[in-house]
Amino acid sequence: xxxxxxxxxxxxxxxxxxxxxxxxxxxxxxxxxxxxxxxxxxxxxxxxxxxxxxxxxxxxxxxxxxxxxxxxxxxxxxxxxxxxxxxxxxxxxxxxxxxxxxxxxxxxxxxxxxxxxxxxxxxxxxxxxxxxxxxxxxxxxxxxxxxxxxxxxxxxxxxxxxxxxxxxxxxxxxxxxxxxxxxxxxxxxxxxxxxxxxxxxxxxxxxxxxxxxxxxxxxxxxxxxxxxxxxxxxxxxxxxxxxxxxxxxxxxxxxxxxxxxxxxxxxxxxxxxxxxxxxxxxxxxxxxxxxxxxxxxxxxxxxxxxxxxxxxxxxxxxxxxxxxxxxxx
Ligand code: AMP
Ligand code: MG
Numbered sequence: 402x403x404x405x406x407x408x409x410x411x412x413x414x415x416x417x418x419x420x421x422x423x424x425x426x427x428x429x430x431x432x433x434x435x436x437x438x439x440x441x442x443x444x445x446x447x448x449x450x451x452x453x454x455x456x457x458x459x460x461x462x463x464x465x466x467x468x469x470x471x472x473x474x475x476x477x478x479x480x481x482x483x484x485x486x487x488x489x490x491x492x493x494x495x496x497x498x499x500x501x502x503x504x505x506x507x508x509x510x511x512x513x514x515x516x517x518x519x520x521x522x523x524x525x526x527x528x529x530x531x532x533x534x535x536x537x538x539x540x541x542x543x544x545x546x547x548x549x550x551x552x553x554x555x556x557x558x559x560x561x562x563x564x565x566x567x568x569x570x571x572x573x574x575x576x577x578x579x580x581x582x583x584x585x586x587x588x589x590x591x592x593x594x595x596x597x598x599x600x601x602x603x604x605x606x607x608x609x610x611x612x613x614x615x616x617x618x619x620x621x622x623x624x625x626x627x628x629x630x631x632x633x634x635x636x637x638x639x640x641x642x643x644x645x646x647x648x649x650x651x652x653x654x655x656x657x658x659x660x661x662x663x664x665x666x667x668x669x670x671x672x673x674x675x676x677x678x679x680x681x682x683x684x685x686x687x688x689x690x691x692x693x694x695x696x697x698x699x700x701x702x703x704x705x706x707x708x709x710x711x712x713x714x715x716x717x718x719x720x721x722x723x724x725x726x727x728x729x730x
Pocket of ligand 2: 541549
C-alpha cells in the first residue's frame with residue numbers, strides 16, 4: 402500500500418472521508434500527538450487499527466468528536482462537575498471517561514462499559530472530524546510501544562505501507578498525550594496525567610484524585626500497565642546530573658555514542674559534547690519530549706535522560722512518559 406502525506410484541504414478531507422467510510426484508517430494531527438483515526442461505529446475498522454499498531458487488544462481507544470458533536474448519544478450520564486470541566490477544557494487535551502450508552506462498537510473500549518471522549522482543539526483535527534461527522538476512535542499513530550509521533554514524518558516512519566493517508570498538520574504543539582480523566586465517580590480521577598493538570602481540574606471540579614490501582618484490582622486504564630514510548634536505542638533515566646554525566650563518560654570510554662537529554666537550564670551547566678535539549682519552559686519540555694526521543698534514536702546508541710527537578714503539574718505527565726521510555730537507574 403502506498404502511504405501519502407497530504408496537507409489538509411478540501412481534496413485530502415474528501416479522500417479521508419472515503420477511506421473512513423470504507424472502514425480504513427487515516428492519520429491526523431492533534432494538539433497532543435498524531436492519531437490514527439477510524440470510524441468508532443465500525444467494529445471491523447477499529448479492529449484493523451489495533452492490527453496496524455500491534456496494540457494489545459485490552460487497551461481501549463479514545464473517541465474523538467468535533468466541538469459541535471452531541472455526545473449524549475454516546476454516553477449515558479454526565480455528572481455536573483464533568484459538564485463544568487468540558488465547558489472549560491474542551492476542545493483541548495482532556496479526555497473524559499463516561500459510562501457508555503453502547504453506541505460505539507465494543508472493540509473501542511475493549512468490552513469495558515465506559516467510553517473515553519475527547520474534543521481536540523487542533524484546527525486540522527476539527528476540520529477532519531467536522532467533515533466526517535462521525536465519532537472517530539484514534540490511538541496515537543505509532544507502532545505499539547514506540548515513541549508517539551509528533552510530526553507527519555514520524556507517522557510515516559512507523560506506518561509507511563500500512564495506511565493510505567497521513568494528514569499533515571505540522572509539529573504537534575502539546576507534545577504529550579491528553580490527560581485521561583475518569584468521570585464515572587463522585588470525584589474525577591486522573592487515569593493518565595497530561596497537559597491538563599490535577600490542579601487545573603481541581604480548581605473547576607472542586608476536587609480531583611490521582612487514580613492508583615489497589616493491589617490485585619483490575620486496572621481502570623489498561624493502557625497504563627504496558628511499556629510505552631520506547632526509543633529504538635538504549636535509554637536510561639537518572640535523577641541527578643552527576644550520575645548522568647558519569648554514565649555518559651563511561652559510554653565514551655566504551656565507544657558508545659551517547660546523548661544527554663535534559664532541560665535547557667541543566668544543559669547550560671554540562672560539559673559534554675552531545676545533548677538533546679528539551680527547552681526552557683514546562684510547555685517547551687512537554688512539546689519537545691517525543692521529538693527529541695525520536696531525534697535521539699536516529700543519532701544515538703544511548704539516550705541518557707535527566708529527570709526534571711520539578712515533577713508536579715505538566716511535569717508529572719513528562720515524568721510519567723520518561724519513566725516508561727527509559728530504564729530508571
Ligand atoms: P492512546 O490511544 O495510546 O493515547 O491511549 C489511550 C489511553 O486512554 C490508554 O491509557 C487507555 O487505557 C485509556 N482509555 C481509553 N478508553 C478508556 C476507558 N474507557 N476507560 C479507561 N481508560 C481508557
Ligand atoms: Mg499511544
